[in-house]
Amino acid sequence: MSSDVLLQKLDAVRRRQRAVAVGAGACKSLLAALLLIAAFFLLDWLVLSRSAGEGGGDRAARAVLLLGILGTLAWVVWTTIIAELRRVADDDEVALRVEKGHPELRGRLISTIQLARMPSAAASHELIAALEEDTLSFTGGLSFTDIIDVQLLKRIALAAGGLLLLSIALGAWRSDFAKAMLARLALSERQYPTAARFVTVTPSGVVAKGDPQTITVTLDPDGVLPESASAALRSAGGQTTQLVLVRAKGATGKDGKPVEYKGILEHVLEDVEFRPAAHDALWPRWEKLTVLQRPAVKALAVVSHFPGYLGRADETSSIGDLRVPAGTLVRLTATLTKKVKSARIVTRDNQQAHAPLEMTLDEARTTATFGLTVNEAGYYKILLRCVDDLDNSSPVEYSIDAVKDRAPTVRISFPAQDKTVTRFAHWPVRFSGRDDYGIARAALKYRVMSAPAEGAAPAEADTAPDAADAPPAQSLALEGLITVKNQKEASGEANFDLRPLNLQPGQRVIYWIDYEDNREPDANHGKSQTYTFNVVDVAVLQEMLDRDRNAVLEGIQTIRDKEKDTRDGVDRIRRDLPTNAQPNVPAQGK
Numbered sequence: 001m002s003s004d005v006l007l008q009k010l011d012a013v014r015r016r017q018r019a020v021a022v023g024a025g026a027c028k029s030l031l032a033a034l035l036l037i038a039a040f041f042l043l044d045w046l047v048l049s050r051s052a053g054e055g056g057g058d059r060a061a062r063a064v065l066l067l068g069i070l071g072t073l074a075w076v077v078w079t080t081i082i083a084e085l086r087r088v089a090d091d092d093e094v095a096l097r098v099e100k101g102h103p104e105l106r107g108r109l110i111s112t113i114q115l116a117r118m119p120s121a122a123a124s125h126e127l128i129a130a131l132e133e134d135t136l137s138f139t140g141g142l143s144f145t146d147i148i149d150v151q152l153l154k155r156i157a158l159a160a161g162g163l164l165l166l167s168i169a170l171g172a173w174r175s176d177f178a179k180a181m182l183a184r185l186a187l188s189e190r191q192y193p194t195a196a197r198f199v200t201v202t203p204s205g206v207v208a209k210g211d212p213q214t215i216t217v218t219l220d221p222d223g224v225l226p227e228s229a230s231a232a233l234r235s236a237g238g239q240t241t242q243l244v245l246v247r248a249k250g251a252t253g254k255d256g257k258p259v260e261y262k263g264i265l266e267h268v269l270e271d272v273e274f275r276p277a278a279h280d281a282l283w284p285r286w287e288k289l290t291v292l293q294r295p296a297v298k299a300l301a302v303v304s305h306f307p308g309y310l311g312r313a314d315e316t317s318s319i320g321d322l323r324v325p326a327g328t329l330v331r332l333t334a335t336l337t338k339k340v341k342s343a344r345i346v347t348r349d350n351q352q353a354h355a356p357l358e359m360t361l362d363e364a365r366t367t368a369t370f371g372l373t374v375n376e377a378g379y380y381k382i383l384l385r386c387v388d389d390l391d392n393s394s395p396v397e398y399s400i401d402a403v404k405d406r407a408p409t410v411r412i413s414f415p416a417q418d419k420t421v422t423r424f425a426h427w428p429v430r431f432s433g434r435d436d437y438g439i440a441r442a443a444l445k446y447r448v449m450s451a452p453a454e455g456a457a458p459a460e461a462d463t464a465p466d467a468a469d470a471p472p473a474q475s476l477a478l479e480g481l482i483t484v485k486n487q488k489e490a491s492g493e494a495n496f497d498l499r500p501l502n503l504q505p506g507q508r509v510i511y512w513i514d515y516e517d518n519r520e521p522d523a524n525h526g527k528s529q530t531y532t533f534n535v536v537d538v539a540v541l542q543e544m545l546d547r548d549r550n551a552v553l554e555g556i557q558t559i560r561d562k563e564k565d566t567r568d569g570v571d572r573i574r575r576d577l578p579t580n581a582q583p584n585v586p587a588q589g590k
Contacts, residue, residue, distance in 0.1 A: 013098060014089055016148050025080025027156040032076040034163045036069040041181050045192055049184075050282055058284065059187050066185065189284055195224040196279035199258040204288045208390050213265045213289060217245060217276045221253025229261040229278035234286065236271040245276065265289075295340050295384035295392050301333040309520040310437055311486050320398035324374050325437070326405060334359070334368045334382055342385045343368035347400070349378035356383060374402045408435040408515035408526030418532040422541050423504070425533070426497035431513040433526060438486030440518040442478040444494045444511060447471050451506025475514075486518060498533065505540070509533040 048061050089097075095110040171178035176193045183190035197220040207213045215231050229245040245261035253259045261278070273286040300320045306312040307327040322330055334343070344356040359368040359382070372380065381395040410433035419427065429444065447470055481490050498509065513528040536544070 010095060010098070013148070017089070017097075018084060018087075020148050020150055020153050021084040022081055024153045024156050025077070025084055027153065027160040028080045029073065029077045031156065031160040031163060033073055034160070034167055036072055037167075037181075037185070040065055040069055040185060041177075044181070044184055049192055049284075059189075062184060062187055066187070191284050194279070194281040196220075196226065196281040197223040198276070198278070198281055198283055201276055201283055201287065204290075206290045206292050206388055206390070207268045208294045208393070209269060209291045210267050211393075213268050215243065215245065215263045215265065215274055215276070217261050217278065217283075218258035219253075219261070219278055219281075221256055221259055223281075224279045225253050225259050226279045229276060231263060231274045231276045233265075234273045234275075243274070245278075292386075292388050292390060293338060294390050295386040296337045297334045297382055297384075297392075297396070298337045299335040301335075303331040303333075305329040305331065307520065309518045320396065321401075322374060322380075322398065323401040323403065326375055326402040328374045330372045330374055332359075332370045332372060336366045336368065336384065338386050339365045340368070340384050340386045341365075341389075344383045345370050345372070345380055346383060347372070347378055347380045349376050374400055376400075377402050405517065405519045405524060406436050407524035408433050408439060408517050410513045410515045410526045410528040412513055412528045412531060415531065418534065420534045420536055420541065420544060421498065422538050423502070423535050424499055424538075426495055426499065427533070428493050429496050429511070429513070430491075430493045431528060432489075432491030433513070433515045433528070434489040435515065435517045435524075435526070436488070438488055438518040439482055439490050439515055440523060441516040442481045442490060442492075443514050443516075444476040444478060444496065445473045445514045446476075446496075446509050446511035447473050448501060448503065449508040449510060451504070451508075478513075490515070496533075498535070503535045505535055505537045507535045509535065 043065060044062060048058060048065070092110060099110055180190050180192045184192075199218040199220050201217045202215050217229060217231075219225055219229075225247070228247060231243045231245055233241045233243055243263040243265065245263040248260040248262065251259045265272070268289060268291055271289065271291050273288045275286045276283045300318060302317045302319065302322070304315045304317070304322075304324050305328065306314070306325060310325060324330065332345070336343070340361070343359040343361060345359055346356045347354050357370070359370040361368050365387075368382070368384075378400045379397050380400060381397045382392075383395060384392045410431060412429060412431045414430040415427060419425075421427070433439070433442070449471070476494065476496075478492060478494055481492050494513075496511065501509070503509070510530050510532050512530045515526040517524045517526070
């Protein structure tokens with residue numbers, strides 16, 4: 001039928017129109033994609049990579065930008081391609097467009113299409129057939145598809161193709177930028193090429209509060225090497241400063257090794273982030289320094305368990321310095337400021353430091369205990385390592401003063417000198433003494449020394465109570481002297497009777513008082529000065545006494561003679577004085 005031929009020609013127009021619209025839409029989409037990628041590159045290179053930085057912020061900004069690009073591109077594709085594919089123009093619309101392109105039809109084509117759809121009862125079948133034949137005959141030499149304008153498609157395709165070739169050429173010329181842009185478009189951490197290039201940067205980490213921290217960066221020697229670099233600092237409170245990183249002295253990069261730049265944060269007191277920059281290079285992220293407290297001893301409890309012989313109750317203190325009797329067991333309990341991996345105690349004396357000893361930690365690892373037996377004076381300190389691998393860098397050094405148990409002090413107050421006696425003598429020996437912690441026993445000790453050869457003086461060693469070749473010492477216990485436990489002072493008198501010793505003239509008895517304290521297991525002994533009884537015959541002693549008495553009498557007579565001479569001299573002076581001598585009296589003034 002003639003109407004079917006017309007409809008086929010209209011369908012050809014419809015298909016061509018859709019193909020041209022979809023092709024134009026594809027070129028527009030390509031052109032939009034290239035322009036959006038260029039816009040992404042400019043914004044990312046000039047803004048995001050230099051400001052947002054840091055993995056989280058930079059990536060988030062690029063993700064937002066990428067979503068905007070994808071949304072815009074999706075809108076372009078939807079409006080230029082998908083919408084055209086979804087749109088189906090009806091026969092009347094196509095016929096009207098054909099008649100617009102061919103005014104000579106004068107409505108014949110649209111009339112024929114519309115009448116052909118009408119039911120046969122509404123119009124004469126013969127009339128419709130005649131109209132179709134006439135319209136088909138009139139349009140037989142016309143090309144309906146020539147109404148489609150492809151110039152716009154050509155211009156858009158030319159622009160898209162040119163921009164695509166330009167993009168490919170630029171990408172081939174600076175492939176490093178192209179690869180970096182595509183990687184960053186895929187939200188990776190890659191950075192754009194710069195003239196200066198970082199090799200290493202001090203990574204994020206922990207630093208002890210108050211400690212200095214060195215920030216070190218190294219630059220590729222094949223790139224630009226500025227005189228100095230910098231690091232932007234950002235504190236937890238939001239304050240920002242700049243730290244200058246100085247190039248290592250003499251580093252030029254000519255040896256092919258990375259050039260090092262350093263800067264020092266003198267005292268890090270709070271969490272801080274830093275981001276290095278050198279010439280045109282900017283480190284892609286903020287590195288964080290987390291400030292942690294070093295472990296320390298918060299409180300110290302000291303319990304002293306004294307040696308049993310002292311009879312002293314345990315004492316508790318919070319002072320770390322120790323001053324206790326030697327032999328005291330000190331139980332140290334250190335409460336720590338944080339959880340630790342290990343706690344050790346180091347002791348030293350004046351000669352050397354001893355190997356560290358492990359302290360016992362509780363389950364929470366915040367309390368450390370140790371039992372220290374104090375025998376020598378010195379020092380101790382507690383070394384800590386916390387779970388963050390930080391040490392207590394300057395532990396307090398506590399003093400240890402081991403108070404030695406001194407030997408008792410003893411003195412003989414009478415006779416307190418050497419004496420010449422007969423073998424029948426018995427002398428009272430008075431003595432006194434004291435000890436710092438307590439006296440356990442006391443004794444009078446003596447040695448009987450043989451007489452030296454005739455004409456020989458006694459050797460000095462013979463008078464020493466502990467001489468190696470001296471005869472063994474004899475002992476007389478002093479009973480009843482110690483009346484209470486841990487008695488610190490004791491004095492008394494012992495009757496030293498020489499008669500039981502059966503001494504011979506010429507022998508000597510060296511004696512002293514010995515005190516023994518209550519120290520365990522080895523007691524201290526305190527000895528008085530030694531004195532000697534020189535044994536002589538009775539006749540010899542009588543002769544010595546007579547001689548001494550005569551010497552005393554002679555001394556007394558001499559004194560009397562001198563007194564008489566003195567009185568006689570005074571009497572002569574008095575007789576020689578004038579009888580009328582008057583004392584001079586000064587005249588009184590008028």
